[in-house]
Amino acid sequence: MLKIQNLKKHFSGVKAVNNCSFEIKPQAITALIGPNGAGKSTVFNLVSGILKADAGKIIFNNKNITNSSIEKISNSGVSRLFQQSRLFNNLTVQDNFLLALNNEDTKFWSSFISLRETSADKKNKAAKILKLITMENFADTLARDLSYGQKRLVELGRAILNPHKFLMLDEPVAGVTPKLREKIAEILLMLKNRKETILLIEHDMNFTFKIADDIIVLERGKVIAKGKPSEIKDNPKVLEAYLGE
Amino acid sequence: MISAYFIHLLILIGIYAILAISLQLAMGFVGLFNLGHISFYAIGAYTSALLALQGFSFWFCILSAGIIAMLFGFLLSIPTHKLKGDYFALATLSFSFVIYAVVLNWTGLTRGPLGLPGIPKPIIFGFNFANNFNFLILTFAVALVSYLIIKKITTSPFGKVLQAIRDDELAVKILGKNTFKMKFYTFGISAFFVGIAGSLYAHYITFIDPSSFTLWQLIPVITIVIIGGLGSLKGTVIATIILVLLPEPLRFIGFPSSIIGPARQIIYALLLLLILLYKPRGFFGKVELE
Numbered sequence: 001m002l003k004i005q006n007l008k009k010h011f012s013g014v015k016a017v018n019n020c021s022f023e024i025k026p027q028a029i030t031a032l033i034g035p036n037g038a039g040k041s042t043v044f045n046l047v048s049g050i051l052k053a054d055a056g057k058i059i060f061n062n063k064n065i066t067n068s069s070i071e072k073i074s075n076s077g078v079s080r081l082f083q084q085s086r087l088f089n090n091l092t093v094q095d096n097f098l099l100a101l102n103n104e105d106t107k108f109w110s111s112f113i114s115l116r117e118t119s120a121d122k123k124n125k126a127a128k129i130l131k132l133i134t135m136e137n138f139a140d141t142l143a144r145d146l147s148y149g150q151k152r153l154v155e156l157g158r159a160i161l162n163p164h165k166f167l168m169l170d171e172p173v174a175g176v177t178p179k180l181r182e183k184i185a186e187i188l189l190m191l192k193n194r195k196e197t198i199l200l201i202e203h204d205m206n207f208t209f210k211i212a213d214d215i216i217v218l219e220r221g222k223v224i225a226k227g228k229p230s231e232i233k234d235n236p237k238v239l240e241a242y243l244g245e
Numbered sequence: 246m247i248s249a250y251f252i253h254l255l256i257l258i259g260i261y262a263i264l265a266i267s268l269q270l271a272m273g274f275v276g277l278f279n280l281g282h283i284s285f286y287a288i289g290a291y292t293s294a295l296l297a298l299q300g301f302s303f304w305f306c307i308l309s310a311g312i313i314a315m316l317f318g319f320l321l322s323i324p325t326h327k328l329k330g331d332y333f334a335l336a337t338l339s340f341s342f343v344i345y346a347v348v349l350n351w352t353g354l355t356r357g358p359l360g361l362p363g364i365p366k367p368i369i370f371g372f373n374f375a376n377n378f379n380f381l382i383l384t385f386a387v388a389l390v391s392y393l394i395i396k397k398i399t400t401s402p403f404g405k406v407l408q409a410i411r412d413d414e415l416a417v418k419i420l421g422k423n424t425f426k427m428k429f430y431t432f433g434i435s436a437f438f439v440g441i442a443g444s445l446y447a448h449y450i451t452f453i454d455p456s457s458f459t460l461w462q463l464i465p466v467i468t469i470v471i472i473g474g475l476g477s478l479k480g481t482v483i484a485t486i487i488l489v490l491l492p493e494p495l496r497f498i499g500f501p502s503s504i505i506g507p508a509r510q511i512i513y514a515l516l517l518l519l520i521l522l523y524k525p526r527g528f529f530g531k532v533e534l535e
């Protein structure tokens with residue numbers, strides 16, 4: 001599904017991503033783990049086109065998407081959640097969802113002339129996600145009035161609604177309560193049952209080992225280990241990377 | 246009968262309302278702090294005046310004013326589309342200086358500082374707007390249509406995307422939307438309406454010169470937009486009425502006009518400062534910017 005080959009990104013001396021190569025299997029949850037500053041978010045930014053790679057290749061569904069524009073990559077089927085909150089704060093939760101559904105709304109004339117309201121189908125889809133994150137009563141709440149945990153849920157919902165073949169989640173459970181962590185784990189497992197392909201960045205090893213099928217360990221921009229959770233658990237290199245942090 | 250002076254003020258309110266709601270569209274709904282707004286006003290005024298002086302009829306002049314301003318709007322959106330915040334404001338400010346310099350120095354076309362006198366009062370299909378009361382009705386009609394169109398845009402799904410860009414442009418791109426195209430349209434639409442306002446102004450005053458299109462003239466408009474509240478069209482209209490009328494008592498107290506002019510500018514600039522310090526969301530503002 002996703003193939004990364006010798007990917008490289010340096011920031012004036014900092015080798016954030018340094019000859020990184022890995023592959024993501026479809027219909028599974030792969031976790032990208034590694035100590036703070038290992039380059040995980042930078043890999044996400046390269047895949048989604050926010051950063052331009054210094055070298056290397058990103059292949060998605062057999063298409064080379066290296067250095068394509070952000071919109072193009074998104075429309076080819078990549079959806080993502082950011083590490084920091086990026087909601088549309090002055091819009092309602094419902095509007096945040098409707099924006100994710102398709103790009104019909106960027107067409108000026110059809111949007112201007114059309115007298116009909118947002119289609120029932122779109123509203124249905126938004127309502128379903130609200131239910132999934134158990135926030136049915138918050139459709140008309142402004143995003144800026146939500147708590148941190150609720151914001152994360154809405155952002156997760158928005159990323160799920162955005163049409164995609166591949167979902168990238170950057171620390172969806174960082175900083176949330178243990179209860180919410182459980183709930184997000186449930187949602188992710190539900191997505192896996194729906195045969196979704198997910199790449200997940202998560203710092204917490206226990207959480208990752210519980211829900212991931214495959215694990216890729218990054219340290220200083222390089223893959224230092226990959227495999228099943230059981231194989232990674234006792235890998236001395238991984239333990240060292242984490243303990244030596 | 247409404248006094249001639251009051252009609253004059255109402256016409257100004259109508260013209261300023263169009264200036265302000267078109268800036269509100271760019272600033273309050275898309276987050277484009279466009280200091281080049283006044284240039285589109287100038288382009289509209291000069292386009293309309295020059296065509297009218299060539300004998301073209303008013304409806305053609307005012308439409309051309311909107312369209313030429315819109316083309317310049319599209320043009321300005323291209324080099325500025327990647328700029329954010331201060332850099333965007335600075336780039337559009339430079340644009341306004343360029344347009345000002347062209348208007349001032351291209352004397353063959355604009356007569357430079359001498360200005361263009363004798364701009365005819367509008368006649369549309371035989372109906373004469375030379376009478377100020379009729380001109381007022383024309384101005385209000387144009388202002389109302391502009392308001393309704395911009396209102397429709399901001400409440401449509403397209404308008405929701407614009408607001409999303411204001412809140413977080415990268416997040417809009419990540420959803421697969423072409424934000425360049427969105428800003429391109431907005432620049433054009435905003436410039437179209439302010440171009441129309443420029444045309445109304447030119448045909449109302451019947452004389453224009455570069456001094457009407459400096460950054461000073463933009464300050465009251467920015468003040469209106471901020472006091473009305475970012476993202477609120479209704480607030481913008483209310484703020485327009487209040488701000489146009491506000492300095493008027495000075496006149497009745499008996500200040501000479503040589504003092505009233507600068508005093509107005511000081512009042513507007515001070516108001517802007519106060520509102521930014523104490524009520525940054527304005528009176529009807531719905532938007533909180535980080």
Ligand SMILES: Nc1ncnc2c1ncn2[C@@H]1O[C@H](COP(=O)(O)OP(=O)(O)O)[C@@H](O)[C@H]1O
Nearest residue numbers: 011014016034035036037038039040041042043
């Ligand atoms: N835009 C940037 N400019 C400069 N340095 C950056 C930038 N983004 C990330 N870095 C640096 O690259 C390294 C990897 O960062 P990041 O990918 O965010 O790590 P992780 O997500 O694994 O914690 C860090 O040293 C960070 O400081």
Ligand SMILES: [Mg+2]
Nearest residue numbers: 040041042083
């Ligand atoms: Mg990170």
